[in-house]
Amino acid sequence: MTSATATDANPAGTGEVMTADGVPLRISLARARRRSRNRALLLVAPLFLFVLITFFIPILSMLFRSVENQIVGETLPHTVEALQQWDESGGDLPPEEVYAALVEDLRIANETKTAGKVGRRMNYEKSGFASLFRTTARRIKRIEAPYKETLIKAKKDWGELETWQVLKRESDAYTLSYYLAAVDFSYTPTGEVLKLPDDRSLYVGLFWRTIWMSLLITVLCLILAYPISYLLSTLPVKTSNLLMILVLLPFWTSLLVRTSAWIALLQKEGVINDLLVWVGLIGDEHRLTMIHNATGTIVAMTHVLLPFMVLPLYSVMKTIPPSYMRAARSLGATPFMAFVRVYMPNTVPGIGAGALLVFIISIGYYITPALVGGQSGTLISNFIAYHLSISLNWGLAAALGTILLVLVLALYILYDKIVGIDNMKMG
Amino acid sequence: MTDSPPPLVRFENIQKSYDGRILVVKDLNLNVAQGEFLTMLGPSGSGKTTCLMMLAGFEPATHGEIFLKDQPINRVPPHKRGIGMVFQNYALFPHMTVAENLSFPLEVRKMDKPERERRINRALEMVQLGEFGDRRPAQLSGGQAQRVAVARALVFDPDLVLMDEPLGALDKNLREQMQYEIKHIHENLGVTVVYVTHDQSEALTMSNRIAVFNDGVIQQLAPPEDLYEKPLNAFVANFIGENNRLLGRITGVNGDSCTVDVDGGGSVVANSINIGGEGARTTLSLRPERVAINPEPGSLPNIFDANVEELIYLGDHIRTRVAVCGHDDFVVKIPNSSHHASLEVGNSVKVGWNVEDCRALDSSD
Numbered sequence: 001m002t003s004a005t006a007t008d009a010n011p012a013g014t015g016e017v018m019t020a021d022g023v024p025l026r027i028s029l030a031r032a033r034r035r036s037r038n039r040a041l042l043l044v045a046p047l048f049l050f051v052l053i054t055f056f057i058p059i060l061s062m063l064f065r066s067v068e069n070q071i072v073g074e075t076l077p078h079t080v081e082a083l084q085q086w087d088e089s090g091g092d093l094p095p096e097e098v099y100a101a102l103v104e105d106l107r108i109a110n111e112t113k114t115a116g117k118v119g120r121r122m123n124y125e126k127s128g129f130a131s132l133f134r135t136t137a138r139r140i141k142r143i144e145a146p147y148k149e150t151l152i153k154a155k156k157d158w159g160e161l162e163t164w165q166v167l168k169r170e171s172d173a174y175t176l177s178y179y180l181a182a183v184d185f186s187y188t189p190t191g192e193v194l195k196l197p198d199d200r201s202l203y204v205g206l207f208w209r210t211i212w213m214s215l216l217i218t219v220l221c222l223i224l225a226y227p228i229s230y231l232l233s234t235l236p237v238k239t240s241n242l243l244m245i246l247v248l249l250p251f252w253t254s255l256l257v258r259t260s261a262w263i264a265l266l267q268k269e270g271v272i273n274d275l276l277v278w279v280g281l282i283g284d285e286h287r288l289t290m291i292h293n294a295t296g297t298i299v300a301m302t303h304v305l306l307p308f309m310v311l312p313l314y315s316v317m318k319t320i321p322p323s324y325m326r327a328a329r330s331l332g333a334t335p336f337m338a339f340v341r342v343y344m345p346n347t348v349p350g351i352g353a354g355a356l357l358v359f360i361i362s363i364g365y366y367i368t369p370a371l372v373g374g375q376s377g378t379l380i381s382n383f384i385a386y387h388l389s390i391s392l393n394w395g396l397a398a399a400l401g402t403i404l405l406v407l408v409l410a411l412y413i414l415y416d417k418i419v420g421i422d423n424m425k426m427g
Numbered sequence: 428m429t430d431s432p433p434p435l436v437r438f439e440n441i442q443k444s445y446d447g448r449i450l451v452v453k454d455l456n457l458n459v460a461q462g463e464f465l466t467m468l469g470p471s472g473s474g475k476t477t478c479l480m481m482l483a484g485f486e487p488a489t490h491g492e493i494f495l496k497d498q499p500i501n502r503v504p505p506h507k508r509g510i511g512m513v514f515q516n517y518a519l520f521p522h523m524t525v526a527e528n529l530s531f532p533l534e535v536r537k538m539d540k541p542e543r544e545r546r547i548n549r550a551l552e553m554v555q556l557g558e559f560g561d562r563r564p565a566q567l568s569g570g571q572a573q574r575v576a577v578a579r580a581l582v583f584d585p586d587l588v589l590m591d592e593p594l595g596a597l598d599k600n601l602r603e604q605m606q607y608e609i610k611h612i613h614e615n616l617g618v619t620v621v622y623v624t625h626d627q628s629e630a631l632t633m634s635n636r637i638a639v640f641n642d643g644v645i646q647q648l649a650p651p652e653d654l655y656e657k658p659l660n661a662f663v664a665n666f667i668g669e670n671n672r673l674l675g676r677i678t679g680v681n682g683d684s685c686t687v688d689v690d691g692g693g694s695v696v697a698n699s700i701n702i703g704g705e706g707a708r709t710t711l712s713l714r715p716e717r718v719a720i721n722p723e724p725g726s727l728p729n730i731f732d733a734n735v736e737e738l739i740y741l742g743d744h745i746r747t748r749v750a751v752c753g754h755d756d757f758v759v760k761i762p763n764s765s766h767h768a769s770l771e772v773g774n775s776v777k778v779g780w781n782v783e784d785c786r787a788l789d790s791s792d
Contacts, residue, residue: 326485327518329505331532332583338506341531345522 059405066398069175072167075118076105080171088165089190099147099158103140110137124393125177125187126166132157165189178399203383203400207407210380213298214362218309220302221358222351225309229350232310233317244314251307259371262300266290266372292374300368305361309354316350352419360408380404433497434458435587435619436482441491443477443643451477453643455491459621461586464613466622466630469640470666478640479589479623484508495587506535511580511588515595517572519564525551525575526560532583550578553612570601577609581618590622594629606632627667631655639663655714660701661788664712671718671757673711674790677702684782687711691753696728697787708790715760717784720747720776727779733757735774745770751778 017025073080078101086094109115119133136143136155143150152159169191170177180186180193184201188194195201228247232240250258265271273287282288290296320343328338366381373382380400387397415421436459443452452474459465467475480486482493484505492499500508519528526547533543551557554574564572573593580588590609594602610633613620624630630637631651639646639654639662647654647663658664665672675689685699687709695711702709722730733749745761747770759778761770770776 321516321518323514323516323518324520326483326505327512327514327520328531329485330483330508330510330512330589331579332506332509332535333531334506334535335504337535342520346520348522 062398063402064398065394066178066402067174067176068395069121069170069177070173071118071121072171073173075109075114076102076167076171078102079105079167083164083168083171086164086168088161088168091161093148093159093161094164096146096148098164099151100145103143103147103151106133106137106140110140120392122167122170124181124396125170126162126189128157129163129166132163162189165191178395179403181396182399182403203380206378206380206383207403209294210363210404211407213294213301213377213379214359217298217301217305217362218355218359220298221306221309222355224302225306225313225354226347226351229310229313229317232314233320234322247307247310250303255304255367256371258304259300259368262296262303263291263372266296266299291372292377294373294377296372296374297369297377297379300372301362301365304368305358308357308361312353312357313347313350316347316353320346348419352415356412356415359411363408364404432461435461435463435496436621437494437497438478438482439492439494441478441481441488441493443474443481443486443489450489451643452481455643455645457638457645457648459587459619462617462619464610464620464622464633464635466624466634466637467640468624468627468630468637468666470625473640474643475623475625475638475640476591479591479621482621483510483512483589509583509585509587511583511585513573513576513580513588513590513593515592517564517576517593517596519567519572519575519579521564523563524560525556525562525564525567528564528575529560529579529582532579536583546582550582553581553615554578554608569597570605573597573605574608577612581612581616585618587619587621590620592624593622594624594626602626602629603632609633631667639666641666657700658712658786658788661710661712661790664710664786664788669715669758669760671713671715671754673713673752673754673757675709675711677705677707677709677787680705685709685787687787689752689754693731693752695752695785696782697785698783700786701788709787710790712786712788713780713784715746715758716744718759718778718780720759720761720770720778722777722779728782729785730777730779733776733778735770735772735776738770738772749776749778 019025019028079098082098082101083094086098106115109118115133115137116130119130122129122133132155136151136158139154143154157163166189169187169189177187182203184196184204185193186196228243232243232247235243263270267273268287268289270291272290273282276282277284277287290299324342324346325338328342329335333341363379364381365379366385369377369379370382370385373379381404384397384400384404387393387400412421436457438455438457441452441455442450444450455474455478457478467478469475477486481488484500484503488501492501494500495503495508495510519525520531523531529547529550530543533546538546547560548557551560554577556571556574556578559567559571559575564575567575573596576593580590593609594605597605606629609620612618613633622630622633631654634651636648636650637654638648641662646666647659649657649659654663654667658667661672664670673687673689673695675687675695677685678688678694679686680699680702683699684696685702687695687697689695689711697709697711719727724730731751733751735747735749736755737748739746739748742763744763747759747761748755749757749759751757757778
């Protein structure tokens with residue numbers, strides 16, 4: 001046992017505190033902390049990797065896909081280069097070299113079978129491009145100099161100024177045209193931005209519909225969930241557990257089953273219409289249309305999302321001691337005033353969490369509107385799915401998805417500014 | 428009760444049952460005088476809090492009637508009773524500042540702003556928290572929160588304030604300090620306070636009168652000194668302060684005193700308070716500080732041989748446990764004065780006491 005204490009065991013005399021074996025305390029502490037930090041990191045590493053691989057990378061790649069446009073430059077490198085010299089606003093067709101370059105590119109594309117791909121990509125900008133590229137590539141062996149003349153003869157689209165203008169516009173490696181399409185705008189052939197006519201506008205209306213339907217569903221969920229949660233939080237544990245199971249039971253049932261049940265209830269020949277006709281409230285010929293429209297989506301989604309509102313509300317209400325209400329009453333407040341001034345403000349964290357949860361889930365909801373939405377009840381996510389799996393316009397799907405993501409993030413930030421995210425209580 | 432002014436609160440034959448089988452409060456009759464500090468004291472489950480809740484209006488009485496200023500209030504909802512209340516865990520509204528908490532009862536009474544501010548300031552000054560109006564309850568210490576709760580219950584000038592174990596959550600020092608503060612506020616304002624606690628020292632410190640509850644019945648209603656000096660039954664004698672119990676059988680009654688054969692041997696002359704006739708069983712109650720060690724022979728009517736079992740040094744006194752008359756849990760408090768007898772464990776001593784100090788009460792077994 002040495003008599004030296006920690007402070008004077010310092011041979012260098014730098015004023016630094018040393019441990020018993022002469023290592024500076026600062027370094028020793030950092031070492032000890034690093035060890036436990038490394039152990040903690042090791043524990044979260046699998047989850048971190050999982051989230052990275054299955055969540056962040058796909059999202060980043062999706063974000064990238066909404067602006068990515070390398071296919072034109074990769075498939076038609078010579079044409080793109082030759083087009084740089086051409087003045088698209090001059091009113092003249094491109095010179096012979098551009099046509100020669102196109103033929104060269106298409107020869108290669110025909111061999112590597114990539115002409116169809118670039119055709120499909122260009123078809124998003126102007127219909128007719130797909131068949132133009134397909135046929136030209138198929139006939140490319142028969143095209144001879146002078147290329148300009150023979151190409152125009154083979155497909156007269158090559159003699160149109162617009163064709164070349166669009167091709168030049170989309171020759172950059174990145175494009176905003178998907179985003180423009182996602183908000184009902186488009187480029188003119190010469191690159192000006194133009195709003196689509198109303199009869200061709202689709203997505204802005206869909207975004208608005210998605211937002212107001214999600215808001216309505218959130219409000220309906222709140223109205224329905226608040227009294228239930230209050231009841232759950234005030235009843236004796238035994239009864240409230242039973243009720244909680246009733247709330248959660250649908251939650252554990254397959255989504256498809258629940259949605260189909262709503263079809264059975266709400267359809268024209270369904271239970272509710274039958275009942276109304278039988279009671280005599282409506283005539284047999286005036287059966288209500290409650291499914292395959294916005295009403296169907298709202299009713300079914302409110303039902304599906306209700307537990308997401310009940311659970312945070314319940315968990316917050318359970319922590320509010322009954323003495324608050326009693327105190328308010330003893331201070332002279334009527335039951336209503338005590339509720340409004342004392343109870344409700346204390347449930348705001350639960351309202352916020354539940355509303356945010358329901359709104360964010362419903363803004364991207366897919367299955368229920370797809371099944372019961374019909375024409376007027378489909379949401380933006382249904383169109384994202386359509387472009388992903390049917391039209392295969394992934395760029396547009398990615399742009400729509402990105403806008404949705406930005407929207408949700410914006411709302412989240414707004415919520416944080418107004419209510420404060422620290423105030424939120426999930427459960 | 429022979430109160431000259433009419434009582435502020437009157438419980439008349441109040442019974443209360445929660446489940447229809449067990450009576451939590453059994454036929455309670457109690458008057459609270461104007462300006463009085465009355466404490467309901469008792470172990471948990473004795474019905475004291477239930478009585479307070481019935482008075483506040485949060486629990487309906489199963490039978491009987493409660494009168495406030497001679498008006499029956501059984502059917503008056505809590506917010507119309509005008510009774511201030513301090514809750515066990517303060518029940519300050521966490522989303523309001525201290526000033527807003529105090530303003531709440533004034534706002535619901537539709538007071539105008541200058542009047543509200545005047546009263547809020549006055550109430551905060553009263554509890555010495557003048558600077559704390561803008562704080563949130565979460566930013567207060569336990570003692571400060573307790574003071575705000577008291578201020579809030581008083582800010583609208585109620586005639587009656589109920590306190591439900593308000594100091595239970597505080598540590599010992601703070602609790603004692605708050606006891607004095609509440610007592611002074613009560614003296615200064617002249618407000619009537621009904622206070623519920625299970626802490627006897629709290630009750631003794633603050634109250635004008637104490638109602639000792641057990642098993643849904645008031646065992647004794649008396650000023651603190653009477654409760655300690657003159658307990659009427661074995662429960663009160665045991666519950667209030669430290670107490671030596673000697674069980675025995677009465678062999679003779681002679682006016683105010685009686686002779687009791689203690690179970691472990693020995694015959695004690697005791698002050699008969701609450702006893703049956705000859706042959707009945709009784710509990711003798713004797714305060715530890717009223718027992719003398721090694722008295723002069725013949726100076727006291729009751730002198731017995733005892734054996735020192737345990738000595739605990741407590742600074743101002745020495746708590747000595749002795750075996751006497753077959754009871755080995757007999758405690759004697761010996762003051763730590765300069766000429767106290769120095770004892771050691773195993774010593775044989777004599778203990779003695781007066782007839783008046785040894786009270787023969789009901790048999791508790």
